[in-house]
Amino acid sequence: MKLKKEDIERIRLAKDLLTKNRRYHITINDLSQQTQLNRTKLQFGFKQLFGVSIDDYRILLRMEKAKELLEQTEKSVKEISVLVGYKSMGSFSTMFKKIYSKSPTEWRNGLHG
Missing domain, CATH: 1.10.10 (Arc Repressor Mutant, subunit A)
Structure with a gap:
């Protein structure tokens, strides 16, 4: 095309x-x-x-924002999952771990370095 x-x-x-x-x-x-x-x-x-596909780009944007919120705020993982557009915290955590190889909690606790 x-x-x-x-x-x-x-x-x-x-x-x-x-x-x-x-x-x-x-x-x-x-x-x-x-x-x-x-x-x-x-x-x-x-x-x-x-x-990257449109859907994958959308996911990457959400995960970047989630990473930022984990690093810069005290919001709970559940609050962050909602803020970045996930209805299920489990789905959010699974996707985050798939992209960054760490759970959101591990990321927040500084285990990403």
Whole structure:
């Protein structure tokens, strides 16, 4: 699939929308409407440009924010899981550990170094 210059600009807009609204679950259909790109081109182009799927990028944004909150606040892991958009603390902890190889609690306790 060939991406035109305007497609690339719209895909970058999608990334910006995800980054700025990481607390809210923006669906791929929402992004498709807001960028005026069809879903297939948006998903293909995002992966081509950024080397990661839209869903994986969204997860990485949430985990980065969670890491920041663990390091800079006294909020509980449960509070942080909700703040970054997880309904289940278990799902949040599992994903955090998958990405950082440490549980959120281990990370907070300084075991990430």
